[in-house]
Amino acid sequence: MEAPAFKKKQTILIVDDSAMNRALLADMIGDEYEILEAENGLRAIGQMQALGTGISLVLLDIVMPEMDGFDVLAVMNRHGWIKDIPVIMVSSESASTYIERAYELGVTDFISRPFDANIVRRRVLNTTMLYAKQKALIGMVADQIYEREKGNSLMVAILSHIVEFRNGESGLHVLHVSAMTELLLNHIIQKTDRYQITPSDISLIAMASSLHDIGKISIPDEVLNKPGRLTDEEFDLMKKHTVIGAEMLDDLPTYRDEPLVRLAYQITRWHHERYDGRGYPDGLVGDDIPIAAQVVALADVYDALTSKRVYKDAYSHETAIQMIMDGECGAFNPFLLECLAEVADDVQEELKVASFSDHTDREIGKIVDKVVRPDATSSRTLELLDYERMKYRFFASMSNEIQYEFTLDPPMLTVSDWGKSQLDLDEIILDPLNDERLRSAFGGEILDATVEALHATTPENPVVEHDLQVMVNGEPRWFHSTSRAIWSDDEEPVYHGSIGKLVDITESHERLIDLQYKASHDALTGLLNHASARQAIIDRMEVSPEGNFVFMILDLDFFKEANDTRGHQFGDEVLRHFSRRLLASVRDRDIVARVGGDEFLICLVDCHTEPEPLVDRVFRSITGEYEGFELSVSMGVACTVGGEYGYDELFRNADAALYDMKRGGRGGYVFSDMTTLEDGKSVLSAIDGSEPDEKE
Numbered sequence: 001m002e003a004p005a006f007k008k009k010q011t012i013l014i015v016d017d018s019a020m021n022r023a024l025l026a027d028m029i030g031d032e033y034e035i036l037e038a039e040n041g042l043r044a045i046g047q048m049q050a051l052g053t054g055i056s057l058v059l060l061d062i063v064m065p066e067m068d069g070f071d072v073l074a075v076m077n078r079h080g081w082i083k084d085i086p087v088i089m090v091s092s093e094s095a096s097t098y099i100e101r102a103y104e105l106g107v108t109d110f111i112s113r114p115f116d117a118n119i120v121r122r123r124v125l126n127t128t129m130l131y132a133k134q135k136a137l138i139g140m141v142a143d144q145i146y147e148r149e150k151g152n153s154l155m156v157a158i159l160s161h162i163v164e165f166r167n168g169e170s171g172l173h174v175l176h177v178s179a180m181t182e183l184l185l186n187h188i189i190q191k192t193d194r195y196q197i198t199p200s201d202i203s204l205i206a207m208a209s210s211l212h213d214i215g216k217i218s219i220p221d222e223v224l225n226k227p228g229r230l231t232d233e234e235f236d237l238m239k240k241h242t243v244i245g246a247e248m249l250d251d252l253p254t255y256r257d258e259p260l261v262r263l264a265y266q267i268t269r270w271h272h273e274r275y276d277g278r279g280y281p282d283g284l285v286g287d288d289i290p291i292a293a294q295v296v297a298l299a300d301v302y303d304a305l306t307s308k309r310v311y312k313d314a315y316s317h318e319t320a321i322q323m324i325m326d327g328e329c330g331a332f333n334p335f336l337l338e339c340l341a342e343v344a345d346d347v348q349e350e351l352k353v354a355s356f357s358d359h360t361d362r363e364i365g366k367i368v369d370k371v372v373r374p375d376a377t378s379s380r381t382l383e384l385l386d387y388e389r390m391k392y393r394f395f396a397s398m399s400n401e402i403q404y405e406f407t408l409d410p411p412m413l414t415v416s417d418w419g420k421s422q423l424d425l426d427e428i429i430l431d432p433l434n435d436e437r438l439r440s441a442f443g444g445e446i447l448d449a450t451v452e453a454l455h456a457t458t459p460e461n462p463v464v465e466h467d468l469q470v471m472v473n474g475e476p477r478w479f480h481s482t483s484r485a486i487w488s489d490d491e492e493p494v495y496h497g498s499i500g501k502l503v504d505i506t507e508s509h510e511r512l513i514d515l516q517y518k519a520s521h522d523a524l525t526g527l528l529n530h531a532s533a534r535q536a537i538i539d540r541m542e543v544s545p546e547g548n549f550v551f552m553i554l555d556l557d558f559f560k561e562a563n564d565t566r567g568h569q570f571g572d573e574v575l576r577h578f579s580r581r582l583l584a585s586v587r588d589r590d591i592v593a594r595v596g597g598d599e600f601l602i603c604l605v606d607c608h609t610e611p612e613p614l615v616d617r618v619f620r621s622i623t624g625e626y627e628g629f630e631l632s633v634s635m636g637v638a639c640t641v642g643g644e645y646g647y648d649e650l651f652r653n654a655d656a657a658l659y660d661m662k663r664g665g666r667g668g669y670v671f672s673d674m675t676t677l678e679d680g681k682s683v684l685s686a687i688d689g690s691e692p693d694e695k696e
Contacts, residue, residue, distance in 0.1 A: 009032065009033055009034040010033055010034065010056035010057070010128055010132075011033070011034040011035075011036060011051070011054055011055050011056050012029060012033045012034070012035055012036070012055075012056060012057045012058075012059065012124065012128075013036045013037075013038060013044060013047055013048070013055050013057070013058045013059070014026060014035060014036070014037050014038070014059045015037075015038045015040075015041065015043075015044040015058060015059065015060045015061055015064070015069070015072065016039070016059075016061040016064070016090070017039050017040055017061065017063075017064040017065060018061075019039070021061070022037045022039075025059055025090065025120065027117075028117040028120045028121060029120065029121060029124055030121065033056075033124075036051075036055070039064075040064045040065050040066035040067060041064055041066055041067025041068055041069065041071055041072040042066045042067045042410055042412065042430045043066075043428065043430075044058070044060070044067075044072055045067070045072060045075055045410050045412065046412055046414060046427075046428035046430075047428075048076070048081055048085065049405070049407065049412070049414060050414055050427075050428070052081075053084050053085065055085050056085075056086075056128050056131070056132075057085070057086050057087075057088065057124060057127055057128050057131075058085060058086070058087045058088070059087075059088050059090050059124075060072060060073070060087050060088070060089050060090065060107075061089075061090060061091055062089065062091040062093050062098065062102075063091070063093065066430065067410065069089065069091070069102075070101060070102075070105065073087065073102070073105035073106060073107065074105065075409065075410060076106070077105060077106060078409065082105070082106040083106075086108040086127050086128075086130075086131050087106065087107045087108060088107065088108055088109040088110070088111060088123060088124070088127060089102045089107045089109070089110045089111070090111045090113070090115070090120075091110075091111075091112065091113065092112065092113040092114075094112045108127050108130075109123050109127060111123060173303055173304075173307060174209075174210045176299070176303040176307075176351050177209050177210070177212065177296060177299045177300050177303055178206045178207070178209050178210055179206075179350050179351060180298075180299035180302060180303065180347055180350065180351065181205060181206050181209045181295050181296050181299045182202055182203075182205075182206040183343055183346060183347060183350055184295050184298065184299065184336070184339055184340065184343065185197060185201075185202045185205060185206070185295055186202060187339045187342065187343050188291075188295075188335075188336075188339055189202070190459070190460070191339065192335070195291045197291065201263075204259055204260050204263050205263055205267070205292045205295070205296075207260060208260055208261075208263040208264035208267055208292070209267055209292075209296045209299070211245070211249070211264045211267070211268055212245075212267050212268055212271045212296050212300060213241065213245070213268075214245040214248060214249075214268060215240070215241035215242055215243070215244035215245025215246070215248065215268060216241045216245075218240075218241065218244045219237065219238060219240075219241055220237075223237055223238055224238075239272070239280050239281060240281075242268060242269050242270070242271070242272055242280065242281050243269065243281050245268035245269070246265050246268045246269035249261055249264055249265045249268060250265060263292050266290040266292050266293050267290075267292050267293050267296045269281065269282075269293075270282070270284060270289055270290060270293035270297075271293050271296045271297045271300055272297065273289045273293060273294075273297070274297075274330040274331045274332070275289070275294070275331040275332050275333050275334075276330075276331035278330065278331065279330065286333075287333075294332070294333055294336060295336065297332070298324070298332055298336055298340060301324060301329045301330070302320055302321075302324060302340075302347070303351075305319075305320035305323060305324070305329070306320045306351075317344075317347075317348045321340070321341070321344050324337070324340065325337060325340075325341065342460075401416070401418070401419075401501045401502065401503050401504075402415070402416060402418065402419035402422060402423065402470075402479070402501060402502040403415075403416040403418075403419060403499075403500070403501045403502075404416065404419065404499070404500055404501070404502075405497070405498075405499050406432065406497045406498045406499070406500075407496065407497040408495065408496055408497050409496070410430075411430070411431050411432065411433070412428060412429065412430055412431075412432065413428070413429040413432035413435075413438070414427065414428055414429075415427055415428075415429065419502075422472050422473070423437075423438075423441045423470070423471075423472065424437065424441075424473075425437055425438060425441070433447070433448075433451065440471065441470055441471050441472075442468065442470055442471075443468075443469070446468050450464065450466075450468075450481070450483065453466075454483055454485045454495075454498050455485075455495060457485040457487075457495075458487075458493075459487040459493045462484050462485040462486075462487060463482065463483070463484050463485075464481075464482075464483045464484075464485070465480070465481065465482050465483075466480075466481055467479070467480050467481070467505065468481055468502075470502065472504075477504060477506040478504070478505050478506045479502040479503060479504055479505060479506075480502070480503045480505045481500060481501075481502050482500055482501055482502075482503075483498050483499070483500030484498060484499055484500060485497075485498050486498055486499065519532075520532035522593075522594040524572060524575060524576065524594075525575055525576055525579035525594050526576075526579065527579050527582070527583075527592050527593050527594045527600070528591065528592065528593040528594075529593060529594065530593055530594075530595045530596065530601070532593070533591055533592075533593030533595075533601055533603070534647060534651075536591050537549070537591055537603050537647050538646075538647050540591070540603075540605050540606075541643065541646065541647065544605075544606055544643075545643045546642050546643050547605070547606045547642075547643060548606065548607045548608065548611075548639070548640065548641050548642070549603060549604065549605060549606075549607070549639070549640050549650065550603070550604040550607050550611045550614060550615065550637065550638075550639050551601075551602075551603050551604075551637065551638045551639065551640075551650040551651065551653075551654045552601070552602040552603075552604075552615065552618070552635050552636070552637050552654060552669075553595070553599065553600070553601055553635070553636050553651070553654040553655050553657075553658045554599070554600050554601075554602070554622075554633050554634065554635040554636075554658070554669075555598055555599050555600075555633070555634045555635075555658065555662065556574070556575075556578060556598040556600075556631065556632070556633060557632035557633065557634055557666040557667060558630070558632060558666075559571065559574070559575075559597075559598040562574050562629050566629070570627075570629075573626075573627075574626055574629060574631075575594075575598065577626045578600075578622065578626070578631060579592075579594065579600075581621065581622045581624075581631075582600060582602065582622055584621070585617070585618045585621040585622055586602060586604065586618065587604075587605075589605050589606070590602065590603060590604050590605055591603040591605065602618065604618075611637070611639050611671075612671075615635075615637050615669055615671075616669075619633065619635060619668075619669050623667075632666060632667045633667070633669075634658060634661045634662050634666045634667065634668065634669075635658065635661065635668070635669035635670070636653075636654045636655060636656065636657030636658030636659070636660070636661055636669070636670055636672065637654060637657060637669055637670065637671045637672065638650045638651075638653035638654040638657060638671075638672045639671070653672035654672060656672060657670045657671065657672035658670075
């Protein structure tokens with residue numbers, strides 16, 4: 001026994017600022033409908049935006065706060081929703097001017113208060129049934145047109161495939177040429193109107209491109225599939241496929257004057273012409289070659305390069321693009337080459353399509369929409385949109401991503417279920433740019449900067465990405481934000497809003513910070529390593545090119561004895577203790593690093609006093625003892641005043657001074673005389689903090 005079929009309830013949205021009125025209407029309608037409620041016009045628009053044609057009927061009041069009923073109707077008209085979502089106006093405003101305006105804005109019916117429950121139920125039932133039948137009828141007509149157009153496309157595909165089969169080429173060649181032709185033409189009409197191409201022309205040219213090599217059906221197999229280089233005679237024979245194909249189309253007993261056939265004739269005859277006049281069969285030059293043939297020629301060459309043939313292996317996408325740009329495949333219209341460069345990445349993605357039907361479904365869908373619903377979206381498309389909304393809501397709930405949709409008209413932000421729970425926000429936020437909770441979660445400046453960046457996008461480059469910190473349940477977390485601006489398809493595109501998502505990258509961000517820290521710091525002491533210290537000092541010098549810097553390189557004397565007599569663990573403790581004393585002896589802005597082993601580096605930044613007292617203070621604060629081990633230090637010092645010397649000179653001279661200090665007796669510091677530097681050797685000045693060596 002088959003399970004009974006359960007019919008999905010139709011959804012009715014009741015929009016009224018009075019909770020009592022909403023309850024009364026819900027009771028009158030009955031249990032056979034799914035009831036949604038909105039207390040004002042903005043909330044109603046939010047529901048419609050979220051559910052689309054999932055709403056079967058709207059019962060709409062006129063007088064409401066935030067946005068009244070007439071404003072709701074105006075928005076529905078701007079977005080085209082009024083053609084697919086019927087509206088019954090329910091109001092106590094019975095003046096003829098109100099009723100007339102409501103009908104002008106597209107309402108299906110008008111019910112005045114006080115009203116009878118039976119009347120309300122009957123009008124709701126009549127309206128929902130009428131629209132359901134209308135949708136069913138549109139769907140039937142759309143299906144018929146779809147099947148007819150699909151049959152036409154299928155015949156073209158079969159004929160083209162026969163040619164490709166004989167040619168031993170990939171069955172996808174026709175599809176690739178068609179898809180790339182469509183992509184290039186769409187880009188062309190965005191950049192210029194010089195070629196007078198309409199969207200309808202693009203569909204016809206893409207379909208006609210499938211016949212570009214139909215003349216090859218008359219070329220002998222031994223020439224068509226010859227693996228080696230063609231002789232001059234064979235090449236002359238091969239070139240005839242352009243003229244033969246054009247003649248086949250021109251000799252059609254019927255339909256020869258149809259736009260599709262005329263375009264196919266141009267493409268078939270002239271897709272081997274070249275912009276400099278060196279093509280065939282007629283040697284046309286420049287824009288004497290029809291634009292349809294020019295674009296198909298470019299697509300044909302690209303796919304030939306990137307496909308394996310009996311006489312060659314396939315080239316990579318990048319190599320093929322470069323060969324075309326370098327003129328290795330003949331001369332093409334410079335404007336078309338510019339377009340190709342701009343859509344090169346899209347070409348590679350578009351040609352990943354696996355079947356002819358995948359590509360033609362899109363084109364057929366456009367034809368169906370235009371024929372069945374010239375001023376609105378087709379029933380089939382609306383059903384697909386509803387399905388996509390359902391998938392979006394499901395995946396949004398499963399992905400732990402904060403997903404959103406923002407519209408300018410009306411100003412509204414819709415947040416995914418997981419996002420609203422994490423950020424403690426409403427699902428629909430009215431006037432989001434001024435919402436305190438939203439600005440608190442994201443930070444007002446970051447929110448304003450994101451909006452500004454989206455406004456600054458273009459239809460060609462609509463995506464904005466950045467990392468930002470967001471407050472989640474009172475704790476800051478890092479997210480990667482990807483937002484896409486929504487632009488209209490008008491001749492002068494208009495910004496409508498954006499969609500986007502935020503992915504929690506806190507753990508990866510913390511790992512990155514940790515990796516960056518480990519890459520720049522010594523693992524044992526926590527001080528900067530030598531490479532990072534060098535870069536930090538150079539950066540400071542660039543910020544203060546006239547600054548004074550005191551540079552010290554120092555060794556822990558007799559450190560080897562600590563390891564040899566008390567073990568390496570004690571030696572590590574000595575190094576950590578010594579590092580802490582180094583940090584405590586300087587200012588926060590100064591730079592301290594472990595160069596390696598028991599050798600360290602200090603750079604005093606922007607010093608405005610004599611260096612000797614500073615060095616002496618540092619020296620005395622870091623010497624002493626640690627758990628019975630004497631901290632004896634030898635130190636070489638180099639200075640630069642007014643940015644006279646750079647990092648490398650300072651390091652070389654301080655290192656040379658340290659060597660002189662250790663050679664002359666440990667446990668002190670010596671200044672390098674930078675003015676007498678010769679061949680990397682320093683001459684010591686009289687300033688010396690060391691004790692005399694008795695052996696000397």
